[in-house]
Amino acid sequence: MRGWTANDIPDLSGRRAVVTGANSGIGYHTALQLARHGASVLLACRSAERGQAAFDRMSAAAPGADIALGSLDLADLASVRAFAARYGDDPLDILVNNAGVMAIPHRSTADGFEMQFGTNHLGHFALTGLLLPALRAASARVVTVTSGFAWTGRFDFGDLQGERRYRKWAAYSQAKLANLVFAKELDRRVPELTSVAAHPGYAATNLQQTGPKMQGNTFMEKATGIGNAVIAQSAAAGALPSLYAATADVEGGACYGPRLLQYRGAPAKVPAPPQANRHGERLWDVSETLTGVSYALPA
Numbered sequence: 553m554r555g556w557t558a559n560d561i562p563d564l565s566g567r568r569a570v571v572t573g574a575n576s577g578i579g580y581h582t583a584l585q586l587a588r589h590g591a592s593v594l595l596a597c598r599s600a601e602r603g604q605a606a607f608d609r610m611s612a613a614a615p616g617a618d619i620a621l622g623s624l625d626l627a628d629l630a631s632v633r634a635f636a637a638r639y640g641d642d643p644l645d646i647l648v649n650n651a652g653v654m655a656i657p658h659r660s661t662a663d664g665f666e667m668q669f670g671t672n673h674l675g676h677f678a679l680t681g682l683l684l685p686a687l688r689a690a691s692a693r694v695v696t697v698t699s700g701f702a703w704t705g706r707f708d709f710g711d712l713q714g715e716r717r718y719r720k721w722a723a724y725s726q727a728k729l730a731n732l733v734f735a736k737e738l739d740r741r742v743p744e745l746t747s748v749a750a751h752p753g754y755a756a757t758n759l760q761q762t763g764p765k766m767q768g769n770t771f772m773e774k775a776t777g778i779g780n781a782v783i784a785q786s787a788a789a790g791a792l793p794s795l796y797a798a799t800a801d802v803e804g805g806a807c808y809g810p811r812l813l814q815y816r817g818a819p820a821k822v823p824a825p826p827q828a829n830r831h832g833e834r835l836w837d838v839s840e841t842l843t844g845v846s847y848a849l850p851a
Contacts, residue, residue, distance in 0.1 A: 570648070672727035696738075698732040709834065
């Protein structure tokens, strides 16, 4: 049986999409394919220079595509609010919460949050909430990108920010579990939307090498580069679960990833870790308190 590919994406003409972290890797290829299939796509990028380079590259790869570039730093809630204020007036059909950081040394966001939890989860939580009127107006699809590391994730609600003890992989796993729990809870709380999670399996992007590079660990930087070249699937292949989740007939609250051991291959609905079904209400309440963004939903 032939697996699902980007060629199976339906015509998206008239649809409006936002992809965070669209300047490279999974985000770039997600945005590219949405644009190739007719969507009006806004590339939400932190770096103006890298965003412009991605815009130019995408324009050459998809001549005539309707793409635009927007400034968004998920590690700064002021930037998130400014982005939503600028682009949140018109109905939004697809939001792909893709951007993230992985296993980096301890850093803090502009608002004082631990960087991985603050960027990967809290930034996207705030963005989605601020864009909620536009999303509800379009009965939108919201895709939040998680990771296989969510299986090892646990919430430490007594030390969410790693202030007492910071372990970079534990912090990453917690943030990716938060992405998955958020996707499920959003689908439960907002019936006008279809909220799902997706993960790329092992895909070759610059994400793996960023942490070692920040630490000055040249051995691990080279080792992850070799792993990307020899073992990983391409970033284009890694984007397929996100594209499937964004455009195919999916089940709200479910997770989609590579079919083969959640590692590589065509996208399909995949099991989620059991802890993804717990702590949804508590995480939501904590996230609203930390970000100051309330979804103002009916009781």
